[in-house]
Amino acid sequence: MTTTHRITLLAGDGIGPEITAVARLLLEAVGRRHGFSLSFNEQPIGGAAIDATGEPLPASTLEACRQADAVLMGSIGAPRYDTLPRDKRPETGLLGLRRGMGLFANLRPVAISPSLIDASTLRREVIEGVDLMVVRELTGGIYFGTPKGRVDAEDGVRAFNTMAYSDHEIDRIARVAFELARQRRGRLCSVDKANVLDVSQLWRERVEAIHLTSFSEISLSHMYVDNAAMQLVRDPRQFDVLLTGNLFGDILSDEAAMLSGSIGMLPSASLGESGPGLFEPIHGSAPDIAGQDKANPLATVLSAAMLLRIGLKEEEAAADLEQAVEQVLAAGYRTADLMAPGCRPLGCMAMGDQLLAAVENSPSAG
Ligand code: NAD
Numbered sequence: 001m002t003t004t005h006r007i008t009l010l011a012g013d014g015i016g017p018e019i020t021a022v023a024r025l026l027l028e029a030v031g032r033r034h035g036f037s038l039s040f041n042e043q044p045i046g047g048a049a050i051d052a053t054g055e056p057l058p059a060s061t062l063e064a065c066r067q068a069d070a071v072l073m074g075s076i077g078a079p080r081y082d083t084l085p086r087d088k089r090p091e092t093g094l095l096g097l098r099r100g101m102g103l104f105a106n107l108r109p110v111a112i113s114p115s116l117i118d119a120s121t122l123r124r125e126v127i128e129g130v131d132l133m134v135v136r137e138l139t140g141g142i143y144f145g146t147p148k149g150r151v152d153a154e155d156g157v158r159a160f161n162t163m164a165y166s167d168h169e170i171d172r173i174a175r176v177a178f179e180l181a182r183q184r185r186g187r188l189c190s191v192d193k194a195n196v197l198d199v200s201q202l203w204r205e206r207v208e209a210i211h212l213t214s215f216s217e218i219s220l221s222h223m224y225v226d227n228a229a230m231q232l233v234r235d236p237r238q239f240d241v242l243l244t245g246n247l248f249g250d251i252l253s254d255e256a257a258m259l260s261g262s263i264g265m266l267p268s269a270s271l272g273e274s275g276p277g278l279f280e281p282i283h284g285s286a287p288d289i290a291g292q293d294k295a296n297p298l299a300t301v302l303s304a305a306m307l308l309r310i311g312l313k314e315e316e317a318a319a320d321l322e323q324a325v326e327q328v329l330a331a332g333y334r335t336a337d338l339m340a341p342g343c344r345p346l347g348c349m350a351m352g353d354q355l356l357a358a359v360e361n362s363p364s365a366g
Pocket residue numbers: 015074075076077078079091094263264280281282283284285286287288289294295296297299337
């Protein structure tokens with residue numbers, strides 16, 4: 001009997017519908033080739049959900065995500081929602097989804113395609129061979145800490161957030177990062193600001209404790225976040241697994257994205273202790289190019305590959321998708337964000353057509 005995997009699809013806002021449409025076609029294509037099928041349950045989130053229901057994360061969307069085998073998301077957010085109260089904004093829907101699904105571990109792999117070495121703003125000799133994984137804590141830290149808010153003070157208005165981590169939150173994300181280091185090259189660099197922040201001092205203590213008790217064979221180092229930002233562009237090859245809190249990982253992984261040539265290249269997986277994972281590109285809804293068929297769909301396609309590998313255990317299908325991406329890049333196809341001067345870019349859909357052809361003509365057809 002053919003297996004049917006249940007995918008909840010959250011297209012979201014801006015370029016979200018364009019890039020997820022491409023990823024869906026490709027998932028269906030690799031499914032046909034590898035003898036499984038996929039059922040897609042499309043649900044609104046972010047601005048699209050605000051328009052439809054008044055809420056950025058309707059209860060029915062969260063429930064559909066919890067019931068799925070895996071969730072594929074595009075992106076959320078658009079300028080016209082920026083003036084809404086914080087609890088009604090698209091970004092609140094995404095934070096609520098991560099929290100509601102218990103997705104505390106965000107995995108952001110950064111590998112440089114050989115075909116894109118010259119697309120990066122950094123020199124070839126700096127980025128050639130870069131292969132690192134950012135493991136970002138996703139449901140704690142300053143995005144969720146309390147108290148937070150805005151008050152009228154004597155000398156004007158004051159706004160504040162709280163960066164807080166408890167020991168068990170640090171321990172569980174550290175374990176994920178150590179496990180990954182064990183499967184990779186055995187090196188973990190934990191990023192913090194322990195010279196200034198109490199929360200970082202606890203972070204460092206707990207990472208060291210987990211290291212000592214369970215992962216002593218892993219080579220562990222600590223780095224202040226400001227130095228990590230500098231080292232990422234100075235010598236990114238020094239890193240294997242980078243462990244970060246929520247805010248630091250958000251910033252450092254966007255920086256790391258540029259090693260690969262474009263933010264349109266980087267996928268991610270968000271995982272909990274159990275239950276379905278959420279797979280999405282690391283970029284946002286790119287309102288400046290939304291609806292113009294200019295978006296690079298590759299980060300979403302590579303997120304779909306992570307969905308297949310991690311979420312559905314369909315390793316061969318995942319490898320097929322990744323190979324298709326390499327093949328179209330090697331053949332010289334590029335969306336506008338990756339263009340060299342003088343070349344004519346492909347649109348999002350045309351890039352999807354090339355990927356589809358690469359999947360359908362790949363030699364591993366079975
Ligand atoms: P962004 O990532 O949307 O865009 C930054 C720049 O990168 C833009 O110039 C954009 O055109 C370009 N870009 C991004 N993805 C691209 C792609 N696939 N192909 C080609 N170019 C691409 O970041 P922003 O402009 O800071 O934020 C826009 C909106 O997205 C905001 O509302 C923000 O809150 C939201 N956002 C959402 C997520 C998410 O859904 N996970 C993440 C970050 C930002």
